[in-house]
Amino acid sequence: MPVYDTYSKRKKRLAGLVPDVYTYDSIPLGLRNQIVFIVEDIVSDLFGTHQSESVYDYLSGVLSREWGTEYLVDNGEFMEREEEVKNAIRELPDADYVLDIVELLLQTTQEHAKDERNQVTTRAKNALARHIEELNHRFKEHGVGYEYSGEQIIRIDSQLLHAEVVKPALRLLSESGFEGAHDEYLAAHEHFRHRHYKEALNEALKAFESTIKVIAGVRGWTINKGDTANKLVKACMDNGLFPSYYQSHFSGLTNLLVGGVPSIRNAEAGHGQGAVVKEIDPHVVAYTLHMTAAAIVLFVQSYQALPEAQNEPNQ
Incomplete structure (x- = not known):
């Protein structure tokens, strides 16, 4: 999905309401909702409807085990795993947990795309690259100092230094x-x-x-x-x-x-x-x-x- 420079964004920039210093400990609701949209696109484009349930089940199982919780969110036992993962992205107060979900999904998806047995098309691989690019743009847009690079979420303290030093x-x-x-x-x-x-x-x-x-x-x-x-x-x-x-x-x-x-x-x-x-x-x-x-x-x-x-x- 392309990123649009909407009127409301331009107005905020002109009013000086766009953050120019990165934050790390909180993820605003708007960004959380955008992450959910990106997650839906990734699962749809790379796994399709026939595998989507198993992807969300995998995310829930792995992260519950790593976090030492029964489910990702309260009342998770009454939810489908897709709903549980999306609710976790929208509701969990700890930013690190949200980043855990995003990172694990992207790592799992990239491994899936690399495996020739899965016959992932070039079109789907290109779509994944666009979704990662959008994710990183959304982080920057909201002034949240993280980026997915090198198959993991890394912290950014300066966009210029990251682009000109760390990435090279x-x-x-x-x-x-x-x-x-x-x-x-x-x-x-x-x-x-x-x-x-x-x-x-x-x-x-x-x-x-x-x-x-x-x-x-x-x-x-x-x-x-x-x-x-x-x-x-x-x-x-x-x-x-x-x-x-x-x-x-x-x-x-x-x-x-x-x-x-x-x-x-x-x-x-x-x-x-x-x-x-x-x-x-x-x-x-x-x-x-x-x-x-x-x-x-x-x-x-x-x-x-x-x-x-x-x-x-x-x-």
Whole structure:
């Protein structure tokens, strides 16, 4: 379904009533209703009426088990599963539960579409892509800071940074060989969405280090399994990952990387807390995730620009 720029939307923008700062803890009713419409379209286009009941039954069963509840909503035992799922989207006060429903449906649908045995048509796959695009547009339209990307819901703190830094990093890490770093970076965002900030920092650093280790392994550079980020960055410099005439410029960037992602993690998440529990501000974690993504983009693109090594397979 296309998104229309209606008169009421334009009027709200002119009146300054459109949110320009993202929220994360609440989902307005208007957005919830739009999510229900999108869910209906996805189930209809990808599964059809003959499978729709089993899809809603699957969502209800999996999420009830994960949440530790008998049903998704009160009085769920008196409802059809489709009604139960839709009521949960409209009524559950916890935004995370609504996002759980959306994420599980999209993950299940994408797996269904990938399985050749299901013979999902190109038209249906294109429809799914449009539904995901509409969902992300609706989040943005309502100022709710989430997006479905990389087969999971991730939190967005800046639309510009997300588009120009995070997405390119995920796209580069989707290349063959970087699967581990890709999963670790997505895990960092998953922890961040659930406010597990220390775990997010740990996974971000692991993704950064894994990226360099993949590059070093393919190129045959000498590194040790337990090398820290500092040593891994130095190995890249020593092996000419960046042209020599970038030396003066890159020395500052190296200091930023070595003094940024790794040391933030080491200071905030890598050591014992002592008697006082340390709280990490979410904006510090967001900064670290963005900086990690920028570093990954730089390293992978620089690696891709290198002449082919003798021991490197043709791509």
